[in-house]
Amino acid sequence: MIPTLRGEISAEELGRTLMHEHVFVLNAELMINYPELFPVEEMVSRAVEVLDGVRASGIDTFVDLSVMGTGRNVPVLARIAAQVDLNILVATGWYTYHEAPVFAQINGPGRLFDGPDPLTEMFVRDIREGISGTGVRAAVLKCSADRYGMTDGVRTVMQAVADAHLETGAPIFTHSDTDNGTGLAQQDYFASRGIDLAGVVIGHVGDTTDIDLLRRIADRGSVLGMDRFGLESRLPYAQRIDTVVRMCELGYADRMVLATDSSVFSMNFPDEHRRTNLPLWDARAIMNQVVPDLRDRGVAEVQIEQMMTGNAARILAAGRK
Numbered sequence: 001m002i003p004t005l006r007g008e009i010s011a012e013e014l015g016r017t018l019m020h021e022h023v024f025v026l027n028a029e030l031m032i033n034y035p036e037l038f039p040v041e042e043m044v045s046r047a048v049e050v051l052d053g054v055r056a057s058g059i060d061t062f063v064d065l066s067v068m069g070t071g072r073n074v075p076v077l078a079r080i081a082a083q084v085d086l087n088i089l090v091a092t093g094w095y096t097y098h099e100a101p102v103f104a105q106i107n108g109p110g111r112l113f114d115g116p117d118p119l120t121e122m123f124v125r126d127i128r129e130g131i132s133g134t135g136v137r138a139a140v141l142k143c144s145a146d147r148y149g150m151t152d153g154v155r156t157v158m159q160a161v162a163d164a165h166l167e168t169g170a171p172i173f174t175h176s177d178t179d180n181g182t183g184l185a186q187q188d189y190f191a192s193r194g195i196d197l198a199g200v201v202i203g204h205v206g207d208t209t210d211i212d213l214l215r216r217i218a219d220r221g222s223v224l225g226m227d228r229f230g231l232e233s234r235l236p237y238a239q240r241i242d243t244v245v246r247m248c249e250l251g252y253a254d255r256m257v258l259a260t261d262s263s264v265f266s267m268n269f270p271d272e273h274r275r276t277n278l279p280l281w282d283a284r285a286i287m288n289q290v291v292p293d294l295r296d297r298g299v300a301e302v303q304i305e306q307m308m309t310g311n312a313a314r315i316l317a318a319g320r321k
């Protein structure tokens with residue numbers, strides 16, 4: 001069974017699934033120290049409106065990949081989930097491009113204060129017992145590697161994610177950067193830990209049009225996150241569509257998931273910039289725009305179902321202990 005914000009569901013109940021989204025991208029320290037920056041009641045009502053629209057577009061399940069480092073706030077998400085008819089899955093992990101949090105640099109095996117790795121313990125607790133007293137359990141693990149590559153801090157988090165995966169079986173979702181080859185490096189690391197790459201989604205590789213790179217990653221077993229539709233600043237929409245169409249022609253529909261990586265409210269992207277420059281960067285756009293455009297380009301219904309439903313069920317249900 002797969003944990004959601006409103007209890008457990010079976011793989012069959014997942015339905016059409018957005019595999020890399022965010023309700024909010026926040027900063028937990030700012031939220032404590034500058035609460036006036038976070039109009040929580042307005043954020044909740046906006047989220048309910050957008051998620052109602054996601055549901056109305058034909059989506060059944062929304063995977064929220066906000067973790068520590070991007071202000072994960074499960075108590076607020078639980079309030080939203082109570083008001084929308086959508087399965088929302090939450091993640092555990094730590095989002096960093098460079099350093100691990102200081103407590104994890106100096107506490108842990110072989111570190112200044114020798115002992116068990118604190119990140120691993122937190123991730124396992126989130127998956128097994130639940131998050132911040134809500135009883136909501138994390139469904140997936142998340143880590144990131146971006147412009148600085150595989151730094152010591154990135155590796156510290158990945159090691160904890162790998163250990164938590166080996167203990168719990170929860171699937172791993174990554175944030176990678178195609179400009180810096182971190183998707184392949186993430187695969188190298190997880191493979192070196194004996195992890196089946198079929199349970200690892202390499203995120204954001206839809207930012208490239210490099211078919212050879214995409215095939216290399218997919219041929220090792222991982223699923224490709226074609227998950228930033230509408231983020232024009234990284235790759236224009238039409239090129240993202242072209243790439244998915246080409247990969248479907250090459251037989252990779254069973255290795256791709258479609259999403260937007262957008263959010264209802266983000267500390268990082270001002271609303272005005274999004275309205276003006278990123279009109280399609282919205283989780284409602286996958287069923288309302290992307291899927292119809294793929295159909296028009298000749299992608300078969302069975303391939304669309306594979307990318308929207310089949311792959312999610314396979315990944316999210318696999319290997320749970």
Ligand SMILES: [Zn+2]
Pocket residue numbers: 020021022065175261
């Ligand atoms: Zn993301």
